[in-house]
Structures are given as structure tokens and as C-alpha cells.
Amino acid sequence: MVASLAELYPEVPFFIGYWLGKGCRRMPVLYPASLQAADLRGVWIIFSAAGLLVAIIVYALIFFSILRWRRRAHDSGVPPQFKTNASIEITSVVIPLIMVIGLFYISYVREGVVDFLKPAPYAVVNVRAFRWAWSFSYPGHGIVQAGTPQSQPTLVLPQGKMTQINLYSDDVDHSFWVPAFLFKRDALPGYTNHFDVTPTQLGAFRGVCSEYCGLDHAFMTFTVRVVPLATYDRWLASGGTAAL
Amino acid sequence: MKTFVALFISSATFSASVCTIYWYSSHEYAGLLLLGLMTLAMSFAAGYAFLAERESHLAGDNPQMTHQQAAGEDLGIVTKESAWPIVVAFSVLWLLIGMVWSDFMIFTGVAALLIAVWRLGAESARISHRRIPAKDGGKDIT
């Protein structure tokens, strides 16, 4: 038991730091699990920094005005009735415009890098979305693993190698999202979508459907298992039966 | 009124530019159609505004106008009340439900709608127009 509250004080920053650190560890934006995610993280950080700067400046202006020019009981008369200032108004257009153009450029370049479908992937997986589960097939190796809302399937990927994923839908719009990869792409009926991913971290990562598709949308989940290259090759060769 | 014209001419120009840039960046037909129709709509409004502006002499557009000077200007129709608008709303609901449920509802809905519109037209013939009176104020005089 603590004798007084004062004894707790040294512990508080430790606790805050501990929980912040633990929380941050769960934030995919800070711990990307693929090469593409590492690229995307850069965009997140730049935009968040710019947003924070804008927020601080505008909040400061708002709070300052209220505190400084709040009408006091002894105030009388009217405040200065100015209603225009050409240089301020023009600046308030030009500076945000420059910022926005800069942010667009960063975004556009990074998007190009992530979207560009590179040739010669090491692995290819066909992902089929249907109400309400996923099916993963590895063409050329005869492996097909389908899930149900009660048992989620596992997508196996090799660490450090590029996998191309082809997305299909059997019925309605779905979306394939792996938060650890900071990436999602829709699976639309009548369309085929493709993207690359090169996982860098080993482990098991959550995957969810992120386009509302009806009754069991919330249960349409999957797991992504990233394994060492040798394990992956062995698993493929065994027809998907070898242990991971 | 020049504002009215300027607004629609800039909207039409803007729409045309966006539509063109969109087509060159995407070659996508749905967006082209939507933006193209928007351009047409704005251009139609711009053309109409340009022609109408020549004959417009609204009291509201004259920054120095007083009520005395504007006496007699038409303030439009003022209705006390009318039962037909709610009939229009109900008949639209009826006919839309008919699209899902039964053809009979569509026919009767359209009939009710036409009757309501006819009665609204008849009402219009009897409605008086308000005009700006000689002294300041907005009291009805006709």
C-alpha cells in the first residue's frame, strides 16, 4: 500500500511511458511489416506533422483571440470595425496553396511507387472474397485454402520476397486489408485487382474485410503468416501440408 | 444582376475545364458524362443569365434605391395557404410505392398528381401579386 500519493509520483511518468510505448507497438503505422508499408509510413508521418503544425497555429490563434479580446464587464463602445486586409487575405490563400501542392507531390510520388506492379514476382496468390470468408489459392502448386466465418484461413507469404496478390470477388464488394501492411485493395465482382507486397517481418498478422458486405462482414477475417523463405518453399512443395 | 451572370459564366468555364482535365487524366466514361452534363447545365444557365440580364431592372440591384423610388415593383405571389402541396407529396409517395407494389397504385398516383397540379394551376390564376407600397413597409395592398 502506498503511504501517500506523493510516493506514486515518480511512478507516473514510467507508467505513461510504458503504456504509450506498448500502445505505439500496436500501431502498424509505426511498425510497418512490409517494404511498401515502410514507404507508406513516410507519407503518414509527413502529413501528420504538417497537420499537427497547422492545428497548433490555428488553435493558438483562436484561444489567443478569445482570451485577449473577451468582452469584460467594464468594456464600453465598439471595437475597431476593420473588415478587410488584403495582404493577410492573399497570404491565407497562397501559403496553404503552396503547402497543399507540396503535400500532393509527396503523395503522388509515393503512391506511384506502391501501386506500380513490378514484374517477376517470387510468388503469386489468387485471393477470392465471398460472403463471408476468403479463399487463397497458389496457382501452379495446386493449393487452395478456403475459410468460413467460423474458421479463418491463413495466407502464407515468404519473408523478403515479392508476392503478387490477385483479388477477385464472387458476389458483392469486399476489401482485402492487412493493417500491418498499411494497405488494402477492394475485391469487386467483375474486376480483378493486383498488387505487390514484400513482407519484411516474420509473424502472424491480422487481416479483415473492410468493405461492408452484409450479415457476417465483421467475421470475415484471415491471418497472414510470414515465414522464412526456406519454410515457405518447403510448404509449397509439400502441397500446403508441411508445418510452418 | 451582373453577379448572376458572372457566377454562371465562371461555373460553366470551371466545369468545362474540370471535364476536359478529367477526360485526359482518366479516359473514364461515367465521370465524363456527369461532368459533361454539368458543363451543359451551367452553360445553359450562363446563356440564359446573359440574355436575361439585359432586361433586368431590379430594385434590389440598385445600391441607392429607396422604398419610395421602388414603389409598385412586383414582389411576387403570396399565397395564404393551399391544400394541394401535401396532396402532391402523398401522390408522389403513392406512385413510388406503386413502382414496387402494384401498377394500380402507379396509375392512381399519377392521376392524383395530375389533378393536384391542375388545381394548383387554377389557384395561381386567383393569386394576387404583392407590390412595394409607396411608403416604407411591406403591407399587402392588392
Place this chain on the structure above:
Amino acid sequence: MVGQRGNRSVMTAWLTATNHKKIGILYMTATGFFFLIAGVLSLVIRAQLAQPNANLVSPHVYNQIFTLHGTAMIFFVIAPFGFGLANFLIPLQIGAPDMAFPRLNAVSVWLFILGGLTVFSGVFAQGGGAFAGWTAFAPLSGIQIATGVGEDLWIIGLLMAAMSSILVAINFVVTTFLYRAPGMTMWRMPIFTWEMLATSLMILMAFPPLSAVLFELLIDRHLNGHFFDPSHGGNVVLYQHLFWFFGHPEVYVMILPYFGVISEIVAVFSGKPIFGYVGLVLSAFAIAGLSMGVWAHHMFTTGAVANGFFAGMSFLIAVPTGVKFFNWIGTMWRGSIRLTTPMLFTIGFMLNFLIGGITGVMIASPPIDYHAEDSYYIVAHFHYTLGGGSLFALLAALFFWFPKIFGVKLDERLGKWCFWCMLVGFNVTFLPMHLMGLEGMPRRVVTYPAVGDLPWLNLLATVGSGIMAIAVVLLVVNIVVSSLAREPVADDPWEGGFSLEWATSSPPPEFNFDQLPPIRSERPVWDMHHPELVTMQT
């Protein structure tokens, strides 16, 4: 009270009303009832999501609840409150006796009310109400999956709301252009009226495509159509193009009237003219125009649209919005700020909307949107703009104009309690949602697993929603208590009104003005009360 009839019943008077003030009151009262229902639905959502793997409600019921909550708030609360307020205010602000087309106005309000009742009636249908989300993407909303009549009732209700909005927009545009009082040039109109003009143009461009896509959905469902059915040559992305071409301007239809409200209130309670009048007007139209060209930023993850074009246009919209912010701050700068309830909600709007705007610029970037799309990050973003933004401005407008509309001043102390509860409750509910989304919680889910921080973040959000509920209760109590107290209200109860509605009694007489002051600037009532400060202006 407005329009008491001697020998006709009060109910007949309201059912056959064509006066813009009555129609405005009908609109705003109906949205009040729809708001309470939609609010209760949101409390059920938060109750279900308070803990992981809960089953307070079944998935099918939950899906109907969030569908109805979104549909109601968007189509039957936020947007139509703006139309109702505009209906009441525009003729008063420009010195006109009524709208240009009073009976068309009445058609609009009844289409709206009946449309709302139709959508809500879906819950009583066999198979339940609509469950495909407020966006009702095909093929989920098609007849094979949404087999019940609930989805049809949703479509019909929305078609009526769409027609209603188009007609009311026509009324606003014609009235604004043609029925201004002598001396009320376009560039002397209040900012609220200008914002409504820009809103009306967006409605006229955006709602017809909504009607088109809803009709196409009905045809697919009942007339053997295949617009959105890929197995017969249809295209699901077409649905999204048509829907979002409407859907994006719709969100600006839901904010521009409220930008107008904020502009009016911030000027009156700073005791200064609105700063940057021309900039505010031009930015309204810049936003309206640009908003028509950004729709597919809702489709970045489809892989089927030109991401670069839409990202660029979306970034550009941030600029005129920023202009407005700086103009509001410029209005407060060196002013004499009175922290009345409307002003508090106005400041709350600015603090909240800024966050929504910043996250908006972030998700305008496709690389960021690849992670954030369809997650709770998006839910956080649009609640900050529509809830923290539009709803706060709606409450500001309610407190500001209630005395004018009803001749009753709402209690200031209760009002301030309501504000603080709402500010705290809102932020406690929606700030955690950014983190939920970043950690990978998708939206429109009946439940979520006990992973990461999701459990405690969701619990916190639920607690916040309870605080917001208290704020709403305080509001309702305020309205009831103040209406019973019935103290007479002056023409200008806030002692500093600028625009013409403050030059007439509270509530105004049937044709609005017994006497109009001369109109020589954008603040005719201020000029009337401060003749020593008036200079010749255009």
C-alpha cells in the same frame, strides 16, 4: 404565434401552410424528431461496441441500425435543418415577404417529411429495414441479397428527399436573385444567404445523379435491370461513380449552410463586421465547384479510378476552407467577444472542424487512404466534420435564432451546460476512433476481437456517447422550460444583430416587415443602431 386562424383548426393551418416561416419551422421540428431517433440508434451502436465480442444486438439488427442512423442523420437531420433554417431566414435576410414559390416550398417540406417517415417505416417491414448502409452499394442492395421490401422503402424515401431538395434549391436560387429589397445588392447580402446560394447550386448538380442511381437500383431490383450486375454486362464501379458524384457534394451541402451560420454568429458576438466578406463568398463557390470534381476520393481503393486527379482536386478544396477559417479568426481579432451560448458552440465548431479538416487532407492522399479507408479513422473524420462541425453549428443556430423564430429565448445557463457536455462528450467519443482505425478496426462491424487497444478505446467512446446523451437531454429540457417561461423577446434580443431579421419583431409578422430600415451595407441593422459610424459604402 405565427398565423393563428380564427375559424380553422391549427392543424389545418400547418398542413396547408405556404408561408416560409411555417415551412421552416416544419422542417426544423421534423429534423428534431428524426435527430432524437437517430441519436438513440447511435447509443445502441455504442452500447453494442462497448465490449469486444458482445451480442447485445444480433448482426442483422445491428446492420439495420447503423444503416438507419447514417441515413437519418445525413438525409433527414443535418441537411434538412439547413434547408429549414434557410427557408426561415433567407426572405428575412434579403427583405422579401416570402419565398419565390410558396406552394412549391410546401411541396418540398411534405416530400421531405413523408420521405423520412417512409425510410423509418422500413423497420416494420418483413425481413426488417434497409441494411446495406447509407451508401447502399450494389450488388449488396440488389434484389438477390436485399430481398425484403425494407430496402425498397429506403430507396423510395430517399427519392422523395432528393426531389424535395431539388425543389427547395430552385426556390432558394430564384428568391435570392429576384426578391431582394431595394438597396439589397448581392454584395450586401448576409454570408448565410450566399452560402445557401452555393449550397443550392450543388444540390441542383448533385441530386439528379442520386435520383438516377436510385431509379437504376429500383429497375435492377424490380424490372429485370442489370445496371450493376456484372454477370449481365453491368458494372459495380458505375454505382459508386454515380453515388459518389452525388455523395461528395452532399457532404458540402451539409456543411456550407453551417459555415454561413458560423459567419453570422462570430461577427455578431465579436462586435465587428465579418472579416474578408469577399473571400468568404468566393471561397463558398470555390468549394461548391471543386466539390463536384472530387467524388472518387471515396474510391481510391477500388483500383478503378484516376487517383491522381481526385487527390489533386481534393487537396485543392482545403485552400478555400482555410480561407474561411482565417476570416473567422480575423473577425474575432481585436473584437469584443461575448461568450454567449451561440458563440460557445461556434468556437466549439472551429476547434472540432479543424480536426476533421486536417484528417480530411490526410485521407485525400491515396497512400494514406490505403490504410485509413473504410476504417474507424474515416468514421472519426466524418463525425468530426459533420458532428463536431455541422451539429455544433446547428446548435449554435438553434440558440441564436430560437428567439427570433418562436419569440422565446432559451436559457443561457442550461445552454452553457449543454455546450460543455457536448464538447467533452463529443471529443471523448470520437477522438479515440482515430486510434481504433489506425490499429485496424474496420467500419460497419457488429463487433471486434479483443486485440490491441480496441477494447478500452471502444469503451471510452461509449462513455463519451453517454455524456453527449446528457447534453441532448439538457437541450430538450431547455427548450421545454424556456417555452413555458414565455418572456417576451425584443426585435434584437442579442443586442447586436447585423442582418435584417433583427429589424422585425420576434417572431416576425406574416409578411415579415412592417418597416424596413434603409439598406446601405451588409449590416443594415447595425447601421440603424450606430448611425454615427455609418460611412457611404457600396
